[in-house]
Amino acid sequence: MEHGSYSDQSKSTFSLTDEDHTFANSVRFTLNQDPRVTFCGYSIPHPSENRVNVRVQTTGDPACEVLKDSCQDLMLMCQHVRSTFGKAVNEFKAIKNVDDMDMN
Amino acid sequence: MSSSDEEQEQKKNGNGGGILDFIMNLEDVPSKLSPHLELIKTRVVCSIDAPQHTDTINYSGAYAALGVDNSVRLDSFCQNFKVEVKKLTDDDIEFDMIGIDPSLANAFRRILIAEVPTMAIERVYIANNTSIIQDEVLSHRLGLIPINADPTLFEYPDNAGGENNEKNTIVFKLHVRCEKGQPRITVKSDELKWLPNGSDLIADDTKPNAGSKPKTFTSFSCSQDSLPEFSKKPLGPTNPDIILAKLGPGQEIELEVHAVKGVGKTHAKWSPVATAWYRMLPEVVLTEDVTDELADELVTKCPVNVFDIEDIGKGRKRATVVKPRACTLCRECIRGGKEWEDRVSLRRVKDHFIFTIESTGAIPPEVLFTQAVKILEDKCERVITELS
Ligand code: SF4
Numbered sequence: 001m002e003h004g005s006y007s008d009q010s011k012s013t014f015s016l017t018d019e020d021h022t023f024a025n026s027v028r029f030t031l032n033q034d035p036r037v038t039f040c041g042y043s044i045p046h047p048s049e050n051r052v053n054v055r056v057q058t059t060g061d062p063a064c065e066v067l068k069d070s071c072q073d074l075m076l077m078c079q080h081v082r083s084t085f086g087k088a089v090n091e092f093k094a095i096k097n098v099d100d101m102d103m104n
Numbered sequence: 105m106s107s108s109d110e111e112q113e114q115k116k117n118g119n120g121g122g123i124l125d126f127i128m129n130l131e132d133v134p135s136k137l138s139p140h141l142e143l144i145k146t147r148v149v150c151s152i153d154a155p156q157h158t159d160t161i162n163y164s165g166a167y168a169a170l171g172v173d174n175s176v177r178l179d180s181f182c183q184n185f186k187v188e189v190k191k192l193t194d195d196d197i198e199f200d201m202i203g204i205d206p207s208l209a210n211a212f213r214r215i216l217i218a219e220v221p222t223m224a225i226e227r228v229y230i231a232n233n234t235s236i237i238q239d240e241v242l243s244h245r246l247g248l249i250p251i252n253a254d255p256t257l258f259e260y261p262d263n264a265g266g267e268n269n270e271k272n273t274i275v276f277k278l279h280v281r282c283e284k285g286q287p288r289i290t291v292k293s294d295e296l297k298w299l300p301n302g303s304d305l306i307a308d309d310t311k312p313n314a315g316s317k318p319k320t321f322t323s324f325s326c327s328q329d330s331l332p333e334f335s336k337k338p339l340g341p342t343n344p345d346i347i348l349a350k351l352g353p354g355q356e357i358e359l360e361v362h363a364v365k366g367v368g369k370t371h372a373k374w375s376p377v378a379t380a381w382y383r384m385l386p387e388v389v390l391t392e393d394v395t396d397e398l399a400d401e402l403v404t405k406c407p408v409n410v411f412d413i414e415d416i417g418k419g420r421k422r423a424t425v426v427k428p429r430a431c432t433l434c435r436e437c438i439r440g441g442k443e444w445e446d447r448v449s450l451r452r453v454k455d456h457f458i459f460t461i462e463s464t465g466a467i468p469p470e471v472l473f474t475q476a477v478k479i480l481e482d483k484c485e486r487v488i489t490e491l492s
Binding site for chain 2: 019021
């Protein structure tokens with residue numbers, strides 16, 4: 001859910017349900033890296049409510065688009081982490097197999 | 105300024121670059137951060153009383169006044185990110201994640217603990233329990249047993265009162281009796297016997313119509329062991345030797361348990377990891393040469409042998425840092441006065457994480473991490489679709 005104004009779309013608060021620090025803090029990081037963002041932060045209004053508010057202010061672009069781009073960035077980063085990790089594990093296993101064979 | 109220089113400058117100005125760009129392009133204007141800022145940005149400095157510069161500087165314009173762009177674009181992240189596996193066994197993995205922000209490393213850790221699904225015992229039907237361990241305590245102990253089943257093959261239970269079928273429930277039974285006159289026995293987790301056909305217990309008291317099967321607590325449409333994914337590997341606890349109860353002569357436990365799929369944030373029994381944690385890579389730097397007796401003193405100061413002695417000829421010795429990774433940051437080496445604080449600099453590398461995952465055994469640790477990253481991706485996707 002987005003709380004903003006129609007006249008100025010560059011500032012908005014996004015209320016995300018069923019999310020917590022895990023997602024909000026990661027997306028805060030990617031938002032901060034975006035040069036279009038002048039301010040971003042998140043808060044959890046109440047600990048027993050499954051909800052987090054993400055505030056985004058930009059230099060002019062619609063906040064919604066910037067947040068979407070940041071999510072996209074985060075997703076691509078995750079994909080890269082996953083493929084790099086997979087490669088590293090496979091390499092490690094291959095080396096270990098060779099070592100095991102040497103021992104036998 | 106010679107006339108040719110003037111010409112050049114005018115050309116630059118004329119090209120719309122502006123005087124600022126011209127200055128920034130001069131060779132002696134630094135385009136990188138100065139070393140002390142770089143240190144603050146990339147290292148936590150652990151001084152005697154408190155760590156310093158613990159925050160990460162994320163804001164893209166943090167160094168705009170210095171003409172340095174602090175934004176991390178995706179391609180530079182992809183270039184710099186590295187993973188090195190250090191140790192991998194069936195149950196644990198230790199690997200280095202280099203070039204990633206703590207907010208992401210922490211997201212992975214949080215997801216591993218709370219959001220990667222597993223199977224765990226949720227319902228316990230006790231037919232008989234004459235042991236000294238109470239029903240609720242026994243049920244709690246049963247819940248915490250890791251179940252060796254791949255959760256991706258199961259569905260989440262239908263909380264709206266739907267039925268328990270072969271796709272969302274695993275049924276085990278446990279029946280142990282200690283006969284009178286026999287020595288006491290210990291009930292271990294290997295006594296849990298898998299019932300691939302579902303529950304054995306009759307759910308309601310009404311007499312079933314002749315011919316029809318009595319209604320039980322589950323309604324399996326087929327036997328689980330006829331399914332190809334389970335026929336090879338029977339389902340059961342990951343460890344056969346978890347103590348559940350002790351029975352004296354004449355005591356008996358008879359019960360049936362239902363395991364369902366869930367996540368760690370509902371209850372810790374669904375957490376797939378014993379622990380998942382990370383630490384930043386320690387960096388120990390000798391800021392001046394430490395020689396002779398001082399070198400010996402430094403080597404004996406460190407309880408985990410981070411330092412060693414090096415021979416520099418003429419019978420003189422010098423201390424060197426050999427195992428910085430082992431440093432526990434106990435700060436013993438910088439205790440003993442200002443001189444020591446000046447000699448040794450203890451730091452942590454902010455974007456280098458030594459990540460350790462200990463699995464409970466149901467899912468291999470390397471698969472767990474991959475699943476955790478996938479879950480974060482799914483979250484992003486969900487938010488993107490919600491915003492569109
Ligand atoms: S902080 Fe402790 S473990 Fe680390 S180098 Fe100093 S004495 Fe050794």
